[in-house]
Amino acid sequence: xxDSARLDGRRRQASVNDGLxxxxxxxxxxxxxxxxxxxxxxxxxxxxxALYRRYPSKEALLRELTRDGLQRFAAALEAGLADERxxxxxxxxxxxxxxxxxxxxxxxxxxxxxxxxADLGDLATRADGLYRALHRRxxxxxxLRDDVSAxxxxxxxxxxxxxxxxxxxxxxxxxxxxLALVLQSLRAPAAGALPGAAxxxxxxxxxxxx
Amino acid sequence: xxDSARLDGRRRQASVNDGLxxxxxxxxxxxxxxxxxxxxxxxxxxxxxALYRRYPSKEALLRELTRDGLQRFAAALEAGLADERxxxxxxxxxxxxxxxxxxxxxxxxxxxxxxxxADLGDLATRADGLYRALHRRxxxxxxLRDDVSAxxxxxxxxxxxxxxxxxxxxxxxxxxxxLALVLQSLRAPAAGALPGAAxxxxxxxxxxxx
DNA sequence: TGAGTAGCGGAATGTTCCGTTCCACTAATG
DNA sequence: CATTAGTGGAACGGAACATTCCGCTACTCA
Numbered sequence: 001x002x003d004s005a006r007l008d009g010r011r012r013q014a015s016v017n018d019g020l021x022x023x024x025x026x027x028x029x030x031x032x033x034x035x036x037x038x039x040x041x042x043x044x045x046x047x048x049x050a051l052y053r054r055y056p057s058k059e060a061l062l063r064e065l066t067r068d069g070l071q072r073f074a075a076a077l078e079a080g081l082a083d084e085r086x087x088x089x090x091x092x093x094x095x096x097x098x099x100x101x102x103x104x105x106x107x108x109x110x111x112x113x114x115x116x117x118a119d120l121g122d123l124a125t126r127a128d129g130l131y132r133a134l135h136r137r138x139x140x141x142x143x144l145r146d147d148v149s150a151x152x153x154x155x156x157x158x159x160x161x162x163x164x165x166x167x168x169x170x171x172x173x174x175x176x177x178x179l180a181l182v183l184q185s186l187r188a189p190a191a192g193a194l195p196g197a198a199x200x201x202x203x204x205x206x207x208x209x210x
Numbered sequence: 211x212x213d214s215a216r217l218d219g220r221r222r223q224a225s226v227n228d229g230l231x232x233x234x235x236x237x238x239x240x241x242x243x244x245x246x247x248x249x250x251x252x253x254x255x256x257x258x259x260a261l262y263r264r265y266p267s268k269e270a271l272l273r274e275l276t277r278d279g280l281q282r283f284a285a286a287l288e289a290g291l292a293d294e295r296x297x298x299x300x301x302x303x304x305x306x307x308x309x310x311x312x313x314x315x316x317x318x319x320x321x322x323x324x325x326x327x328a329d330l331g332d333l334a335t336r337a338d339g340l341y342r343a344l345h346r347r348x349x350x351x352x353x354l355r356d357d358v359s360a361x362x363x364x365x366x367x368x369x370x371x372x373x374x375x376x377x378x379x380x381x382x383x384x385x386x387x388x389l390a391l392v393l394q395s396l397r398a399p400a401a402g403a404l405p406g407a408a409x410x411x412x413x414x415x416x417x418x419x420x
Numbered sequence: 421t422g423a424g425t426a427g428c429g430g431a432a433t434g435t436t437c438c439g440t441t442c443c444a445c446t447a448a449t450g
Numbered sequence: 451c452a453t454t455a456g457t458g459g460a461a462c463g464g465a466a467c468a469t470t471c472c473g474c475t476a477c478t479c480a
Contacts, residue, residue: 010477014427034244036467047429048469058468112376148391155373156388162372163365165413166322170406177406178366181358184402185395192394196380196387203375220448224456246438257458258440268439 020044021051025065030102033109037061059114066110070123072103077130087141092183094134098157099179100172105161111207124208128201145190149198156182230254231261235275240312243319247271269324276320280333282313287340297351302393304344308367309389310382315371321417331418338364338411355400359408366392 024044028035037058041048055061080094098104107124131150138144160179165171185191234254238245247268251258265271290304308314317334341360348354370389375381395401 010426017427037469038467041429047427049428049430049471052469053427152387155375155384156391159369159373159388163369165365165409166416168413173406174365174409177362177404177408178369180402180404181366181395182392184400185391187401190394191397192390194387194390196383198387199375199384203378206376220456227456247440248438251458259442259457259459262440263456 017044017046017050018054020046021054022065022068025061026068026102026106029062029065029110030106033113062110062114063117063120066107066114067120067123069103069105069107069110070120070127072101073098073107074123074127074130076101076103077127077134080134081130081137087138088143088187091134091138091144092180095153095157095179095183096176099160099175102161104154105158108158108207116208121208124205128204132201143188145186145188147190147194147198148186149200151199151201151204153186154204155199227254227256227260228264230256231264232275232278235271236278236312236316239272239275239320240316243323272320272324273327273330276317276324277330277333279313279315279317279320280330280337282311283308283317284333284337284340286311286313287337287344290344291340291347297348298353298397301344301348301354302390305363305367305389305393306386309370309385312371314364315368318368318417326418334415334418338414342411353398355396355398357400357404357408358396359410361409361411361414363396364414365409 021040021044025040028040028043037051038048040061041051044050051061055064076094076097079097080090083090083093085093104127107127128150131154135144135150135153139146157179160175160182163171163175163178165174168174231250231254235250238250238253247261248258250271251261254260261271265274286304286307289307290300293300293303295303314337317337338360341364345354345360345363349356367389370385370392373381373385373388375384378384
């Protein structure tokens with residue numbers, strides 16, 4: 001049972017606000033990682049004080065959001081690994097869920113906005129390991145083209161989340177559309193060789209360092 | 211013969227600076243459309259005055275850059291339409307050139323940063339028409355899957371240009387790699403239906419309006 | 421029932437950032 | 451030479467924004 005359902009009166013409203021603020025922050029900073037903190041308050045329908053009562057600084061909020069994003073990302077990957085359907089179906093469903101939730105994109109986009117934190121680095125490593133396990137599974141099932149690296153897919157995921165249209169009410173729909181398109185070309189057998197070298201894990205890891 | 215080759219002394223240096231400044235501005239604003247103008251000057255290796263002698267304001271510079279981007283984009287498309295090789299080869303080569311030059315991405319990313327201008331709207335319309343002609347050609351040759359709209363491809367192109375890695379020296383290579391991947395899934399016959407409705411031209415056009 | 425206070429809204433503050441202007445200097449020009 | 455086009459970069463002014471502060475409300479709990 002959530003805090004907001006368990007409590008009464010003032011404390012209950014505060015607990016509800018916890019959620020409103022996190023939701024608002026997710027939406028605002030996903031759209032624009034450099035957004036002012038006042039936008040978050042406005043979107044949450046609360047004053048600025050309600051924010052500062054919870055987080056000592058903007059940076060702390062960003063760190064918390066990033067942690068939350070990484071955790072959601074990891075959870076989605078774990079769910080994918082536990083999915084008992086055939087490898088390709090499970091893989092597609094997992095990536096669709098990640099795109100839907102925006103968890104990974106949030107984490108990656110916010111990664112540079114605060115001074116790093118060993119703890120977060122560990123979480124990132126863990127999420128990376130989970131994705132690699134999922135990747136290996138599809139690869140070993142022979143349904144993923146073998147010239148695409150895990151880092152390639154992570155980059156592609158991130159970029160799909162960057163599809164944007166001002167004022168559009170169906171961005172999510174378009175993102176799923178383009179994810180589906182990309183997934184089709186990721187599936188074995190490959191239609192043709194790709195130029196350039198695959199992205200390497202180190203290239204991605206660089207983001208989590210100072 | 212260019213001005214810088216025709217002139218001598220002071221005027222010649224000024225003409226060279228024209229080019230340095232435009233090149234620097236392209237690179238800087240492509241990487242970050244909100245970059246300060248001083249970054250452009252630094253990158254061009256000139257002082258701020260050299261910028262303000264040429265453009266009355268930052269907005270004027272951005273407008274000029276956008277115009278330039280749209281013109282390059284249109285030129286690349288015209289070259290593609292004139293390419294006599296088979297439709298698919300010509301199409302791929304054209305999009306690769308557009309990604310390489312970054313012209314379209316520059317224009318799209320800068321589109322919201324200044325008050326619009328009827329003149330630019332016309333240019334955008336022209337470029338759009340050229341792309342649609344190219345699109346129609348590949349489609350009619352039967353090598354482009356028929357559930358993908360012109361606006362879909364424009365959005366995908368833009369997003370491929372957003373692939374980024376801090377400090378990487380091979381971003382261009384990666385972008386070409388992912389463009390190739392996307393192109394494989396754009397080719398007929400389609401591997402499967404796509405979810406969602408195709409992007410419409412109006413959705414894109416909205417960007418060029420105030 | 422009333423003093424005490426958690427929680428809050430939003431104005432005020434201090435600072436950083438950045439577009440633009442200004443001025444002094446250099447060297448081509450005529 | 452005197453003039454001035456072209457320039458580098460410091461100085462200025464204003465906007466944006468994180469953070470702090472203050473006064474208010476309405477729970478809480480004796």
